[in-house]
Amino acid sequence: MREGRIFGFLVIFFAVLAMASCGGSETPPSEAVSVNTLDGRTNIAVNSVFRYTFDIPIDESTVTEDSYFIVPIPRLAQVLKADIDPALCDPANALGASLNCNTLKTCDLTPEENLDGDAQYAICLTDDIYYLLGRSFTGFMARFTTAAATVQYQVTPSGDDNIDTLNPSEAQTVNSGESVEFTVTAKDGYTVYDSVGRTCPAGSWEGNLYTTGPITEDCTVEFAAEFTANYQKIFVTNSGNTGKFAGDPNFAISNADAFCMNDSNYPGNGVYKAMIVNGVTRNACTSSNCETNGTTEHIDWVLLPDTTYVRADLTKVIGRTTDKGIFNFNIAELTNAFSDITEEIETWTGLDDEWRTVTGYTCQDWTEDDANRTGYIGLCNSKDGEAIAAFEQSCDRDNVKIVCVEQIN
Known part of the structure; x- marks a missing residue:
């Protein structure tokens, strides 16, 4: 038996930066993450494209989504690499992704949706690629740790009939602990109340700019104005x-x-x-x-x-x-x-x-x-x-x- 077929797969473990997403997948970054140098790396963005560069030119028609794919690593399986079970690289567990081999040596794997934050995954090469390259990849196995997930909340603003402009006027998505700014102006003859109806943490005014307190949950701010002209x-x-x-x-x-x-x-x-x-x-x-x-x-x-x-x-x-x-x-x-x-x-x-x-x-x-x-x-x-x-x-x-x-x- 050829050296390395004990596993039947190339398994490269990597960690994913926890960046929770509201409203679906995000646009991938302009540069792909190199799978070849993932060993020891952490904080990989959840919207990454994963690029594997082969040592020798290959026939791109032989590389399919069944031979180069991503699978999640269950928590119980996140153990020392010596104990890695090759059965984890079952194509039946693969995440939806598109594969684009844009040169005879480079293939990009793009997940259909953002990966979960605070999680581990494996990129797998099946043994047909293993045989194609004619060499052992046993030494490429590695284990990676992820960062904690980023939590996001929505801040929803509103104004009464006497508010002329409210900017932004749509719900805003912010990371936990961040604040949101709103520019508020009243109609002619009216003045915006300093007091703000809210479920968000108390904020402050600077002119017509209102800044919320640090956001820790979904919340609302409500602006109103009173007539003050002569x-x-x-x-x-x-x-x-x-x-x-x-x-x-x-x-x-x-x-x-x-x-x-x-x-x-x-x-x-x-x-x-x-x-x-x-x-x-x-x-x-x-x-x-x-x-x-x-x-x-x-x-x-x-x-x-x-x-x-x-x-x-x-x-x-x-x-x-x-x-x-x-x-x-x-x-x-x-x-x-x-x-x-x-x-x-x-x-x-x-x-x-x-x-x-x-x-x-x-x-x-x-x-x-x-x-x-x-x-x-x-x-x-x-x-x-x-x-x-x-x-x-x-x-x-x-x-x-x-x-x-x-x-x-």
């Missing part, structure tokens, strides 16, 4: 009314203001007036968007210039007025509508979409509920010019609401 509030009445607020036009506008103050949606404090005009006792603009004379065109007008307006419940910014004291729909839409109501809720205004009083369409200065008269209405769920001027409505319609605006006391 602002005035707006609400839409819960109750509706016809186009008649008084029999005397001198009292119609003030009665519409009282309608706001007595409505169930009134937030409980502050003075509110109705966004409704008659061109006489209340007026927004006499020119398009007050371009001619600015705020001097106002009469008892309800909006302030250069002011941020929000919903009365402080959930959404509506928009910021121009220096003319109006929202210029020719420049931009509202940030958010006066109301989140999805259906088309009508509100009396008497305005066109450039804030001028529509003469003849104010229900006779808000003193008539006659079906033969009309008043201009807005749609409180719109963000464009229809928010104040959508179409004319019959003055006898009794469920039209009012947009109410907070005043400076």
